[in-house]
Amino acid sequence: MCGLAGFWQRHGGAADTLQQQARAMSRRLRHRGPDDDGVWCDEAAGIALAHRRLSILDLSPAGHQPMHSADGRHVIVFNGEIYNHRELRERLRAEHAAPAWRGHSDTETLLACFAAWGVERSLQASVGMFAFALWDRRERALTLARDRMGEKPLYYGWQGDTLLFGSELKALQAHPAFRATIDRDALALLLRHDCIPAPHSIYHGIFKLRPGHLLHMPADRPRQAQPTPYWQFNEAVSAGLDAPLVASDADATDALEAQLGEAVGAQMLADVPLGAFLSGGIDSSTVVALMQARSSRPIRTFTIGFSDGGYDEAAHARTVASHLGTEHTELYVQPEDALAVIPRLPEMFCEPFGDSSQIPTFLISQLTRRQVTVALSGDGGDELFGGYNRYLTARTTWEKAQRLPPLARRAAAGLLRAMTPAAWDRLFDGLKPLLPRRWQLATPGDKAQKLADVLTLSSGQAFFLNLASQWQDPTRIVPGAREPSTLLTTPEASPPTDSLAQWMMAMDAQTYLPDDILVKVDRAAMASSLETRVPMLDHRVVELAWRVPLSQKIRHGQGKWLLRQVLYRHVPRELVERPKMGFAIPLDRWLRGPLRDWAEALLDERRLQQEGYFQAAPIRQKWKEHQAGRRNWQHQLWTVLMFQAWLERNRTGGSA
Incomplete structure (x- = not known):
């Protein structure tokens, strides 16, 4: 897990200037990669690539980025992990296409694949989470790409004659060409969805590359280039429904356990300490159970608890951890701990983001990072196996x-x-x-x-x-x-x-999952320099899930039926069977209590009118109804508050 940034100005530029601007962009991403940094530029082409490294595989200098291919043709900045990169090396060796390897990083493997097979075929052969920028020195072309399910972020956009790109908006904001013009249309999307769906961003002219897409920009017509898919979720849906898994319940459970177990095993590969989030629910418990089954020593697991019983899952997680024999760490969070996170949110989430579970997600990431550098997560189970x-x-x-x-x-x-x-x-x-x-x-x-x-x-x-x-x-x-x-x-x-x-x-997996859940996990974890991995989103697990009939996902009024059968092989059902809780905080009460003055200042009627982004009357009406206890408008109000807090920070020079 790292951070990347860069720009391409077609009129060229002085090397010193390119270097300085690229380093300024890189500094904004230090939290994504505190272990190393690097910059490469070509002044004639006007291209600059910057990288921040969180060292996970190949901790030696051979893993340094920007990285050049063995033949010198390609230069890459890469964020993520290619879990099957050792298999790819074997395939290259069998085809007599393997270079003399300099190290054992997956980035070097990917560059060798590009040289042998081209970009699109290499991506189709790769299993992983990633975003990257690749410069072809011979063709003078830039390619941006993002993983199939959207685990890793990538922003891009033309600002005048300069193309800016990076893992987070704050890197783009550091370049002098950036223009911070808020897109009101995107703001409307934020109010509807709690997040801004790809390809949109909060700023005019800046976009998110969609999951499973690449953007290839040749030197002669870069502005005309459009993103194209190399993998499509709906095709996986169609293929799965056309060739359903016709199997008994036991055989279907075997198939899912084998495929998910393979994904978990691949994602346990790291040269640094590794652990897992554990809530005690179906998804995280399944991932941890499969991890522990593949480990000769106790897996490190982490959970946070709240004193409010309606929001506390720590006791459930503790019971599952005890049964599986993990090395478990829990932290009970006081309300003041969670409230202290709120001022950090506008910087942590570089565009306004309204899912309030961002707060406990950051707190568990912060706890986990004290002991490990990589954590596996159970996200994706609801969308794939019918859990909501x-x-x-x-x-x-x-x-x-x-x-x-x-x-x-x-x-x-x-x-x-x-x-x-x-x-x-x-x-x-x-x-x-x-x-x-x-x-x-x-x-x-x-x-x-x-x-x-x-x-x-x-x-x-x-x-x-x-x-x-x-x-x-x-x-x-x-x-x-x-x-x-x-x-x-x-x-x-x-x-x-x-x-x-x-x-x-299928719609949740293409919208809510990448635009909300995965954004939340990436930004909250990266704020603590923690890499997160999501085995459920291995595309082979996704494709298998769509072959599973709906009757084996939702049965007897209960979702995730087949996933539960896998878990029951490792954990007694009575330890995990309980109503779905979610990862939440008592936000409704906080807005009537300790957050009331903060929220009132941001939602002041005159302030809303002067800023001009919102009609004040309907917002004030919901605020009054919420304060009176007549309705619970916590989610609608929180999204507005997150925009207001983000706007205040950017207006006062925080990250813009």
């Missing part, structure tokens, strides 16, 4: 609602809205001893209001967009904005399935 409650809702609430006439749906919505959310909460709290576990909901009042909205929708796609949205009509909140189309609203990007639950899983 909304997939169950799609198969129950939505399908049942569609059987009702429109008039009946509207009447039911009216009944749900007749009681306030607080009244629904009181009702469910009183009935809790009598309700089955699946009806013991967190915030039932807000869920009742959301269900009322859902009952009036016209299609499954509209149903999903409603569930995936925080502000339902963000252009009403952002003056002058026109919300751009995204994968969720582009018909040609629609996954090839008639099952609403599977369609939702």
Whole structure:
């Protein structure tokens, strides 16, 4: 895990100037790579590449970047890991295409593959997470690329005659050509999704390269180049549905355990201490169990706990760790510890980001980095194996609602809205001893209001967009904005399935997962110089998951059925079976308590009006309702607050 940055100005430049500008960009990424740094430039071509290194494989100088290919043709800055790079070396050797190796880094392997097979074939042969910039000295062409599932970030964009690119926006901001013009359309996307989906960014003219894409820019027409896919998620969906895994439950469990176990084993390769996040839930427990099965010594596992029992998973993690025999570390976090993170968020997340689980994610990353440099994570299990409650809702609430006439749906919505959310909460709290576990909901009042909205929708796609949205009509909140189309609203990007639950899983894997979950994990971990790896997102696991029939993912009203069967081979089910909790903080109460003054200052009506990015009235209305306890608007308000805090820091010269 490292950081890369660079620029390409086609009019050339003095070597000293190129070096200074590249080093300024690199310094902004020191947290991503504190172990080493390097800069390379070609003054005639006007290209400069900068790299910050977090040493994981080949700790010797042979792993230094920017790295040149053996024949001198290519120069690369690379962020990530190629897990099968040893196999690639064997293939090159068998083809008599292997150079005299200088070290054992995966970056050197990748350069040799480019020389032998070309970029696209090499990427298709590679298993890993990565983003890189590759300069072809002979062709005078630049190629940017990003891994299949979007684990590693890569921003790019033309600012005047200069192309800027880097792992984080803060590196681009360090170049004198950068122009910090906020994109109101992207701001509307932020309000809807809590994040800004690729290819958009908060700034005009700056984009995120989409997962599974490369951008090849030849010297004669670089500005006309467009990103092209070398791997497409929807093709994996289509191939899986066309050739489903026809197997008994036991055989399907064997197949998943073997493939996921292979991915876990490959990702345990490191020349530095390694561990894993452990929440005690299905996903992280499965990854840790497979790690421990492949290790001759106890795996180091880490969790954080909160004194608030409704948000605390530490006891569950401790029980799983004890059963598996890991070397377990836990830290109980006090509210003041979490609150102290908030001022750091606008710098940590270089564009505004509204998922409040960013706070506990940073805290567990900080704890983990004290002992190890690499941590495996269980992210991806929900999207691949049907873990989110909304997939169950799609198969129950939505399908049942569609059987009702429109008039009946509207009447039911009216009944749900007749009681306030607080009244629904009181009702469910009183009935809790009598309700089955699946009806013991967190915030039932807000869920009742959301269900009322859902009952009036016209299609499954509209149903999903409603569930995936925080502000339902963000252009009403952002003056002058026109919300751009995204994968969720582009018909040609629609996954090839008639099952609403599977369609939702595929859309989440291409939107929510890379644009929210993986952004959160990357930035929060990198702020502590910690590399995270996600075995569930090995593309071979992804492709197998889409061969698994839906009946082996969601069964008896429970998601991740097949993944659970793998885990039960290692951990008794009673240790991990409990309602899904999520990685959260008591944000609703904090906004009424210790964060109230901070939030009030950022949401001051005159301030909102003067800045001009938001209509003040609807935001103030939600703030008043939240403070009065009439509604829980924590998520909608937090997204606005994160933009306001980010804007304040950038306006006062923090990272811009």
